[in-house]
Amino acid sequence: MFKYLFKRDTLFATIAVFIVMGFFSFIPINTHFLDPIHLALSDFDYNDLAYAKMHKNENTPTDTNIVIVNVGQGNRQDIAAMIAAVDAQRPKAIGVDILFNDKKDAVGDSLLSNQFSTNKKLIGAYNINAPGGRGYFYKQSANKGFANFVGQEEGVIRHFTPIEKKEQVPAFAVAVLKVADAKSYDELLKRKQTTEIINYKRKADKYLIIDGMDLIAGKAVPSVFANKIVLLGYVSNGVNDVEDKHFTPMNEKYTGRALPDMNGVFIHANIISMAQDHDYIHRMPAWLMWSIAFLLCWLHMSLFIKDYLDNHIWFHLLAKIAQIISAVFFVYIGLLFFHQFDTQMNMTATLAAIILAVDVLYFYEAFATWLHKKKGYQTIFTHKHD
Structure with missing residues (x-):
């Protein structure tokens, strides 16, 4: 994973994830087809699990x-x-x-x-x-x-x-x-x-x-x-x-x-x-949560790029497994902080970034390859996948 951590493409692909997240935040999307799900989950906050499952303040x-x-x-x-x-x-x-x-x-x-x-x-x-x-x-x-x-x-x-x-x-x-x-x-x-x-x-x-x-x-x-x-x-x-x-x-x-x-x-x-x-209940500052989101997305992007270039046949499976494990782990960390330290961690940006990372990586590879052919841009996406 650390093989690609400090590569320019890893950093730029990570930045691209957050550009896409910002782009989506300004687009009004018609989600009426999701209304039944929205109604079912409108009152849900995963921190509620600290009371229901972890028995916060029970004693x-x-x-x-x-x-x-x-x-x-x-x-x-x-x-x-x-x-x-x-x-x-x-x-x-x-x-x-x-x-x-x-x-x-x-x-x-x-x-x-x-x-x-x-x-x-x-x-x-x-x-x-x-x-x-x-x-x-x-x-x-x-x-x-x-x-x-x-x-x-x-x-x-x-x-x-x-x-x-x-x-x-x-x-x-x-x-x-x-x-x-x-x-x-x-x-x-x-x-x-x-x-x-x-x-x-x-x-x-x-x-x-x-x-x-x-x-x-x-x-x-x-x-x-x-x-x-x-x-x-x-x-x-x-x-x-x-x-x-x-x-x-x-x-x-x-x-x-x-x-x-x-x-x-x-x-x-x-x-x-x-x-x-x-x-x-204390809230972690927004700047800190966004910084954590960027750092974790960067680490995941390095892992995804390694699998994409060095183990391409299994890339999709490994990437999905990594996303699922990470999502569960970070939700648990948020619950643990809420339960033990009365601190609310908003992990939404982190989870969204990790979920988008794989799809953004595809677009970034295409863009970087195009720049390489047209402008001689140096990129790690120029050799064939294994």
């Missing part, structure tokens, strides 16, 4: 800093009573992950309005894209954040936006952090990420859940809220209850998902846990 202990209050089917008077019961125990913050779109009963509306406008520990949630307004208590809320997730309309929730760029307003989980943990809040903002990858570490069973109706009926121990972050939201009753549920990478079915697996309140809880644990 993470319960988060004792966050308590979830299940509001169930409670009305607004009930929710106001839940907030009051929690607040009496002096929690760090109370996040209410409920969208109050319109006014309802006068008593319940009045009680909640008073809570949102006067309680400095209370954080309200709203839909930043709601066409009919941002909720009945939006203006009254002293603290608030948008509950929208990146990709919410399309499928799997893998990212969130800490600060909405246009209006400079925080996400709901970030607004909760600002009230409860200023140090973690500042650290999150210092990262200056437009979007953050959610490092999912806990399913619903890794958070303490208190039934809200039991709480106001005196059947729950209220002292569990003292000095905790408390999130009020809807918790599904069974697998088939999909109200306020979303798809996440922790879904056991990572392809062809039938049912969403996590309520929004637990996604917000995972974001808060990630920030408080200082356990973010």
Whole structure:
């Protein structure tokens, strides 16, 4: 392989691969015939396999800093009573992950309005894209954040936006952090990420859940809220209850998902846990990934040229085997980094380059041979194949 590594043709053929990749990126290609495949894989990211197959974060202990209050089917008077019961125990913050779109009963509306406008520990949630307004208590809320997730309309929730760029307003989980943990809040903002990858570490069973109706009926121990972050939201009753549920990478079915697996309140809880644990997912810089892609493509091109010139009869078989092994290996390396080091490696450019390398090599050989005949260009593609 190293016999041809530093040949001019190897370098130029590698550069040609990336020129072709850039050319394809600017061409609108009609791929409607691939729509069924696209629909099946539109929510798929190979990093999801780190959760489904490598059991990433499976043994993470319960988060004792966050308590979830299940509001169930409670009305607004009930929710106001839940907030009051929690607040009496002096929690760090109370996040209410409920969208109050319109006014309802006068008593319940009045009680909640008073809570949102006067309680400095209370954080309200709203839909930043709601066409009919941002909720009945939006203006009254002293603290608030948008509950929208990146990709919410399309499928799997893998990212969130800490600060909405246009209006400079925080996400709901970030607004909760600002009230409860200023140090973690500042650290999150210092990262200056437009979007953050959610490092999912806990399913619903890794958070303490208190039934809200039991709480106001005196059947729950209220002292569990003292000095905790408390999130009020809807918790599904069974697998088939999909109200306020979303798809996440922790879904056991990572392809062809039938049912969403996590309520929004637990996604917000995972974001808060990630920030408080200082356990973010890191992205390898784009320049580094492209540099790695170029280097690996160069090495593969050297191997392909060696087989093409020295062992031409078996070239196709050997090249395909090398491509398959490399694809599996680099996907595994990406998964390993994601699983062990909480680092996302985007290997797309590397895989695309290796896949295109063989076909580009044919075109480059023809072009180099033509230049040799017409201009006397010195190339290694001038002797007969074995």
